Amino acid sequence: MEKQTRTLDEVTIRFAGDSGDGMQLTGGQFTNTSAAMGNDLSTLPDYPAEIRAPRDTTYGVSGFQIHFGATEINTPGDHCDVLVAMNAASLKVNLRSLIDGGIIIVNTDGFGDRNLKLAGYAQSPLSDGSLSKYQVFQVDITKLTNLALADMNLGQKIVDKTKNFFALGMMYWMFNRTVDGTIQWIKEKFEKKPELIEANTRVMKAGWNYAETTDIFAVKYEVKPAQLTPGKYRNITGNQATALGFVTAAEKANLDLFLGSYPITPASDILHELSMFKNYGVKTFQAEDEIAGVTSAIGAAFGGSLALTTTSGPGVALKTEAIGLAVMVELPLVIVNVQRGGPSTGLPTKTEQADLLQAVYGRNGEAPVPVISASTPSDCFNTAVEASRIALKYMTPVMMLTDGYLANGSEPWLLPSVKDIPEIAPKFRTDPDGYMPYRRDEITLSREWAIPGTPGLEHRIGGLEKQDVTGNVNYEPENHERMIRLRAEKVERIANDIPLAQVEGDEKGELLVVGWGGTYGTIKTAVERKRKEGKSVSQLHLKYINPLQKNVGEILYNFKHILVPEINMGQLIKILRSKFLVPAIALNKVQGLPYRSIEIEEKIDEILGGKL
Amino acid sequence: MSTLVHDAISHDVVSKVKYTAKDFSSDQDVRWCPGCGDYSILAQVQRTMPELNVPKEKVVFVSGIGCSSRFPYYMETYGFHSIHGRATAIGSGLKIARPDLSVWIVTGDGDGLSIGGNHMIHLLRRNVDVNVLLFNNQIYGLTKGQYSPTSEFGKVTKSTPYGSVDMPFNPASLALGSGGTFVARSMDRDPKHLQGIVKRAAEHKGTSFVEVYQNCNVFNDGAFFQFTEKETKSDSVVFLEHGKPLVFGKESDKGIKLDGFSPVVVSLKDGVHSANDLLIHNEKDSTLAFILANMTYNHDVPRPFGIFLAIDRPRYEDEIEKQIDSAISKRGKGSLEKLLNSGDTWVIQ
Numbered sequence: 001m002e003k004q005t006r007t008l009d010e011v012t013i014r015f016a017g018d019s020g021d022g023m024q025l026t027g028g029q030f031t032n033t034s035a036a037m038g039n040d041l042s043t044l045p046d047y048p049a050e051i052r053a054p055r056d057t058t059y060g061v062s063g064f065q066i067h068f069g070a071t072e073i074n075t076p077g078d079h080c081d082v083l084v085a086m087n088a089a090s091l092k093v094n095l096r097s098l099i100d101g102g103i104i105i106v107n108t109d110g111f112g113d114r115n116l117k118l119a120g121y122a123q124s125p126l127s128d129g130s131l132s133k134y135q136v137f138q139v140d141i142t143k144l145t146n147l148a149l150a151d152m153n154l155g156q157k158i159v160d161k162t163k164n165f166f167a168l169g170m171m172y173w174m175f176n177r178t179v180d181g182t183i184q185w186i187k188e189k190f191e192k193k194p195e196l197i198e199a200n201t202r203v204m205k206a207g208w209n210y211a212e213t214t215d216i217f218a219v220k221y222e223v224k225p226a227q228l229t230p231g232k233y234r235n236i237t238g239n240q241a242t243a244l245g246f247v248t249a250a251e252k253a254n255l256d257l258f259l260g261s262y263p264i265t266p267a268s269d270i271l272h273e274l275s276m277f278k279n280y281g282v283k284t285f286q287a288e289d290e291i292a293g294v295t296s297a298i299g300a301a302f303g304g305s306l307a308l309t310t311t312s313g314p315g316v317a318l319k320t321e322a323i324g325l326a327v328m329v330e331l332p333l334v335i336v337n338v339q340r341g342g343p344s345t346g347l348p349t350k351t352e353q354a355d356l357l358q359a360v361y362g363r364n365g366e367a368p369v370p371v372i373s374a375s376t377p378s379d380c381f382n383t384a385v386e387a388s389r390i391a392l393k394y395m396t397p398v399m400m401l402t403d404g405y406l407a408n409g410s411e412p413w414l415l416p417s418v419k420d421i422p423e424i425a426p427k428f429r430t431d432p433d434g435y436m437p438y439r440r441d442e443i444t445l446s447r448e449w450a451i452p453g454t455p456g457l458e459h460r461i462g463g464l465e466k467q468d469v470t471g472n473v474n475y476e477p478e479n480h481e482r483m484i485r486l487r488a489e490k491v492e493r494i495a496n497d498i499p500l501a502q503v504e505g506d507e508k509g510e511l512l513v514v515g516w517g518g519t520y521g522t523i524k525t526a527v528e529r530k531r532k533e534g535k536s537v538s539q540l541h542l543k544y545i546n547p548l549q550k551n552v553g554e555i556l557y558n559f560k561h562i563l564v565p566e567i568n569m570g571q572l573i574k575i576l577r578s579k580f581l582v583p584a585i586a587l588n589k590v591q592g593l594p595y596r597s598i599e600i601e602e603k604i605d606e607i608l609g610g611k612l
Numbered sequence: 613m614s615t616l617v618h619d620a621i622s623h624d625v626v627s628k629v630k631y632t633a634k635d636f637s638s639d640q641d642v643r644w645c646p647g648c649g650d651y652s653i654l655a656q657v658q659r660t661m662p663e664l665n666v667p668k669e670k671v672v673f674v675s676g677i678g679c680s681s682r683f684p685y686y687m688e689t690y691g692f693h694s695i696h697g698r699a700t701a702i703g704s705g706l707k708i709a710r711p712d713l714s715v716w717i718v719t720g721d722g723d724g725l726s727i728g729g730n731h732m733i734h735l736l737r738r739n740v741d742v743n744v745l746l747f748n749n750q751i752y753g754l755t756k757g758q759y760s761p762t763s764e765f766g767k768v769t770k771s772t773p774y775g776s777v778d779m780p781f782n783p784a785s786l787a788l789g790s791g792g793t794f795v796a797r798s799m800d801r802d803p804k805h806l807q808g809i810v811k812r813a814a815e816h817k818g819t820s821f822v823e824v825y826q827n828c829n830v831f832n833d834g835a836f837f838q839f840t841e842k843e844t845k846s847d848s849v850v851f852l853e854h855g856k857p858l859v860f861g862k863e864s865d866k867g868i869k870l871d872g873f874s875p876v877v878v879s880l881k882d883g884v885h886s887a888n889d890l891l892i893h894n895e896k897d898s899t900l901a902f903i904l905a906n907m908t909y910n911h912d913v914p915r916p917f918g919i920f921l922a923i924d925r926p927r928y929e930d931e932i933e934k935q936i937d938s939a940i941s942k943r944g945k946g947s948l949e950k951l952l953n954s955g956d957t958w959v960i961q
């Protein structure tokens with residue numbers, strides 16, 4: 001049969017199966033191949049919360065979505081165009097994200113009576129007509145995989161483990177991708193097990209050939225390379241970028257990196273990543289609890305390390321008292337909060353932006369802490385470097401906010417060159433003459449960092465109120481107020497030391513959509529679409545939450561309406577309203593899910609009505 | 613160690629080699645209640661410091677919250693008066709980041725065993741080379757007199773007007789059970805003994821845990837008088853000395869022998885027993901250490917003071933350094949250039 005080729009600008013594919021089906025690996029390979037072929041892309045895994053959920057149940061479904069294209073890609077995709085479903089449960093869970101008319105490729109072996117029952121289907125969706133608005137391709141992947149390996153005498157367990165490569169092979173054919181990169185990867189991965197190299201390669205090629213030679217698929221698709229800035233790239237998740245950012249900051253600052261951390265979803269990967277960087281002198285300390293995570297870091301900061309603690313919202317709650325201590329003793333410390341759904345244990349594997357007010361205000365007493373946030377997976381790198389710079393320069397704890405969506409999502413990252421990364425030049429006091437622990441720099445108001453081991457600078461710090469300049473314990477009323485004002489002023493002055501906020505789109509107009517954190521790509525997509533329609537809408541995405549950039553108020557006043565979409569009940573908006581007295585409009589969604597661009601577009605339409 | 617830290621602490625000025633106790637006394641007024649046992653402990657630590665031959669600038673005292681935790685303010689060394697219960701964790705981070713420092717943690721029965729109990733047991737099992745001085749006064753002093761996790765069962769305090777129904781911890785047993793490698797007990801009112809124990813603790817490589825019986829003369833006066841006052845001390849206390857039999861009593865006329873696993877008192881004047889029958893202390897024997905520590909709340913035997921256990925085990929921070937050294941020798945020292953070019957990369961022309 002003559003096969004047609006259609007060209008597409010962008011496509012979203014979701015690989016879904018049981019958590020034992022290797023869908024993350026399949027998605028990861030498709031991602032690497034697409035990246036190497038020059039597409040722009042964005043991905044998001046969707047792990048089950050249970051570690052080993054019973055096979056074939058809906059709560060054991062694991063998914064991986066990739067959005068790739070010949071144009072700029074800013075999100076993992078609102079919906080998917082293609083759904084690969086390895087069993088009934090994965091179809092059931094993921095069907096709602098498929099567009100009408102979308103493609104479904106199912107492994108029919110995953111739709112037996114038992115599978116259907118476990119997935120909660122009364123009858124097979126493959127035969128009851130419920131999928132009629134989609135293009136369904138039924139392939140007995142299990143059987144075809146077995147056939148491909150029939151002469152190899154492999155155990156059934158091994159054979160079952162290769163069937164994801166059959167699906168991958170079919171998708172490579174359908175989207176005109178080369179299998180070479182994955183073959184190379186298989187060779188390296190199974191270097192010591194030649195039979196697995198043979199089996200996986202064979203099965204992937206079998207999938208490709210099956211799609212090519214049978215009549216089942218009539219159309220293949222072409223997605224041309226995107227116009228990306230030339231340079232060297234790697235695909236990176238937010239958590240990886242965060243880890244690399246801190247190693248980089250430590251190198252730039254000429255300090256050792258110390259991480260004190262307690263495992264918590266979805267932040268643990270930062271701990272895992274950093275524990276591999278031993279040859280960079282990185283010390284990782286898996287503490288007995290969240291409190292020891294942050295306090296050990298404070299101890300390391302006292303000793304002259306770039307000190308870091310990583311966690312998620314519940315962990316920040318536990319660290320709160322210690323963060324206040326860091327405010328009081330004025331030592332550099334970065335706290336990373338990879339936000340997840342709350343309150344309490346909440347939705348550990350789902351994303352949310354509901355810890356913003358906790359970051360800005362959530363401590364006893366007047367305890368100002370700079371807060372900055374990352375907007376895309378690769379931006380976590382820049383944010384980590386910037387958080388470290390601020391902490392070291394201003395001798396303060398800094399809260400860095402990312403979220404589950406950024407942490408696990410990935411995108412191609414144009415590798416920065418070493419010289420483009422800002423210098424961080426912390427200094428230790430060494431001169432004993434006239435040393436006063438709480439004497440401040442006139443510009444930054446930061447005190448000097450004097451580390452144990454330096455002769456003549458022996459001094460004591462602590463959580464009790466300090467006397468201005470000397471740092472001695474002091475309970476005088478005027479001194480207390482002066483110190484509170486100094487600590488606040490120090491954080492405020494950071495605004496003099498950060499770039500001005502940039503509007504994307506026109507500087508003046510009808511509507512400004514203001515966001516922060518992981519919603520960047522989604523808002524950008526929505527705003528760009530509306531601008532193409534001729535609407536007067538611009539975007540402002542805030543990296544710096546505390547202090548805000550100096551021109552934020554000015555920007556807000558240039559727009560008639562202000563829309564603030566957040567994955568919470570309205571937190572940034574509270575700060576903007578109280579600081580600038582603007583009648584901003586909130587858009588809120590708290591489902592543990594990222595926004596879809598369309599949701600923001602609808603709100604934009606609602607505000608602007610028919611107005612252009 | 614980063615080059616920046618290295619440069620900051622490398623200096624031409626040679627630190628004074630011979631210190632006196634005075635060199636360790638800061639300019640701050642000491643603010644414990646007059647008569648508090650803390651004064652003596654401070655004095656003994658200041659007296660012992662010069663013997664350790666550690667440059668003053670290398671010494672750091674870290675504390676939590678409580679009366680005892682005021683300690684760092686009075687030491688002319690680096691100091692960190694932190695938050696309740698966390699000195700052990702702060703000290704761990706400091707020592708792991710800076711193994712060159714001599715880190716001392718001053719805590720109390722509430723700070724170290726109640727709110728900070730978790731960090732304490734984990735510090736002990738990791739064997740980070742820090743010295744813990746736990747001032748045990750069996751009461752909450754700073755908050756004005758509530759019972760503590762070492763207060764005896766039935767203790768009547770402000771928060772237990774009908775008597776406490778909590779079983780107390782025995783700190784030495786807890787430390788041994790947590791895998792402590794150096795566990796000792798001393799008292800505020802025996803300066804010489806305390807100085808000796810502090811010195812041994814400092815010399816020990818690994819976590820040293822020293823419980824110091826400390827009189828809180830305001831809220832729990834006399835809690836330890838039986839063990840600290842002349843009239844009763846010799847019959848109520850047995851001092852543990854490595855390689856020596858356990859002898860006590862005014863005329864050294866009593867001893868401890870083992871009956872099965874149970875220590876019992878025998879008279880050396882009864883014509884039946886001699887020094888040869890007595891238990892010989894061995895501070896390398898961890899099983900014996902448990903038996904001795906368990907004598908603590910046993911009223912049929914005297915209370916043991918001295919070093920229960922002093923054994924060698926790898927230190928956490930040393931192992932970390934070894935991993936770093938081995939990673940560097942295998943993969944070369946990391947550089948920013950290498951870091952930014954790691955992973956699966958591709959080039960867009």
Ligand code: SF4
Pocket residue numbers: 643644645647648649650679680749753754827828829830831
């Ligand atoms: S309250 Fe007790 S422990 Fe505290 S300083 Fe006074 S006497 Fe000492």
